Amino acid sequence: MLPFIRSDLDKLRAYKPHPGSNTSQSIDRLDTNESPYNLPSELKQKLAWTYQEVIESNRYPDAGHDELKAKIAEYVNQSAHTNITGANISVGNGSDEIIRSVLIATCVGNEGSILVANPTFGVYAIFAQTLGIPVVSVERSPINFEMDLAAAQNAITQTQHPAIRVVFVVHPNSPTGNALTTDELVWLQSLPEHILVVIDEAYFEFSQNTVVSQLAARPNWLVLRTFSKAFRLAAHRVGYAIGHPEIIAALEKIRLPYNLPTFSIAAALVALQHQQLLLNVIPHLIAERVKLTHNLAQHPSLQVWESAANFIYLRLKTDFPQSVDLLHLIHEQLQASGTLVRHISGGLRITVGSPEENQRTLNHLQAALSPLIPIS
Ligand SMILES: *Cc1c(COP(=O)(O)O)cnc(C)c1O
Numbered sequence: 001m002l003p004f005i006r007s008d009l010d011k012l013r014a015y016k017p018h019p020g021s022n023t024s025q026s027i028d029r030l031d032t033n034e035s036p037y038n039l040p041s042e043l044k045q046k047l048a049w050t051y052q053e054v055i056e057s058n059r060y061p062d063a064g065h066d067e068l069k070a071k072i073a074e075y076v077n078q079s080a081h082t083n084i085t086g087a088n089i090s091v092g093n094g095s096d097e098i099i100r101s102v103l104i105a106t107c108v109g110n111e112g113s114i115l116v117a118n119p120t121f122g123v124y125a126i127f128a129q130t131l132g133i134p135v136v137s138v139e140r141s142p143i144n145f146e147m148d149l150a151a152a153q154n155a156i157t158q159t160q161h162p163a164i165r166v167v168f169v170v171h172p173n174s175p176t177g178n179a180l181t182t183d184e185l186v187w188l189q190s191l192p193e194h195i196l197v198v199i200d201e202a203y204f205e206f207s208q209n210t211v212v213s214q215l216a217a218r219p220n221w222l223v224l225r226t227f228s229k230a231f232r233l234a235a236h237r238v239g240y241a242i243g244h245p246e247i248i249a250a251l252e253k254i255r256l257p258y259n260l261p262t263f264s265i266a267a268a269l270v271a272l273q274h275q276q277l278l279l280n281v282i283p284h285l286i287a288e289r290v291k292l293t294h295n296l297a298q299h300p301s302l303q304v305w306e307s308a309a310n311f312i313y314l315r316l317k318t319d320f321p322q323s324v325d326l327l328h329l330i331h332e333q334l335q336a337s338g339t340l341v342r343h344i345s346g347g348l349r350i351t352v353g354s355p356e357e358n359q360r361t362l363n364h365l366q367a368a369l370s371p372l373i374p375i376s
Pocket of ligand 1: 033093094095096097121170174200202225226227228229234237238239
């Protein structure tokens with residue numbers, strides 16, 4: 001490695017969420033939990049008009065995001081009967097950027113470790129490692145993916161030099177699709193105020209389950225949301241944090257001044273303005289998820305979990321001795337047949353797509369599994 005590069009980076013690999021994914025029409029990209037639906041053409045036209053007539057490409061973007069923050073606050077308040085304002089919001093180049101800002105604002109310089117419960121969203125640990133921040137992991141139940149709260153509490157009390165400063169949870173969790181339980185929420189509420197609790201609600205629009213109404217009473221909680229999933233704007237990279245104005249002020253100090261391109265700000269504003277049009281497909285996607293879950297669960301070789309999001313997690317039943325290797329083969333065969341899914345933590349995470357994509361998922365998975373079915 002180059003002699004001027006930090007030696008701990010040697011162990012890390014660049015983040016490539018979907019190897020083999022491309023823009024080919026014949027591939028079902030069900031590995032990154034995007035919406036299967038593009039922005040409707042009338043909204044694209046509106047954005048194209050904005051680009052043509054309003055945006056000055058020679059000018060830097062709005063560095064304060066004031067209008068977007070105000071509109072996001074309105075949207076958040078609709079869902080939770082809260083009094084969130086722009087002072088409670090920080091906007092990032094995807095919520096990924098905010099995750100990194102959180103880590104920089106809390107733990108960098110040997111000031112803190114983070115706690116995650118695996119399997120969960122890998123970005124928290126990956127970004128922490130790139131910043132030299134220690135990651136403490138506890139397990140989830142292999143039956144229902146609830147966090148091992150005894151182990152988590154133990155990690156909080158035992159971890160030193162540096163102590164745990166941030167706990168990251170996803171609500172509902174990725175890859176497993178389960179929402180936080182009452183016990184988990186009670187445990188998060190019990191954490192002392194010197195520990196930041198980050199609750200990532202990337203899939204809120206699918207779960208309709210949010211902790212936002214608790215934020216007023218909890219200055220050490222931060223909620224993350226994104227426009228990348230239900231709002232169909234993954235290409236534009238817009239995410240946001242909701243929290244106490246002092247946490248928000250710290251995040252604002254750390255973010256890059258012009259972190260969001262003007263066109264992305266415009267896209268997020270259009271999406272919020274037309275939220276009903278964009279979000280009205282969600283009941284259909286949920287109905288598709290229910291149907292796909294049911295159909296997959298019929299297969300004798302599969303264990304399939306209920307999900308509160310727009311993806312489904314499954315594993316091979318444990319009576320197959322080499323189930324992990326088999327899963328690798330199945331994943332490869334799915335990819336060869338044109339269905340991209342995530343192979344993660346000994347299971348497959350499959351995004352709910354259009355009805356046609358979901359039918360192909362079933363067919364391709366059935367074909368990949370057929371050698372496993374005992375011949376009668
Ligand atoms: C998809 C996803 C995000 C969104 O990231 P962006 O950077 O906003 O695209 C954040 N958290 C979780 C758990 C996700 O699955």
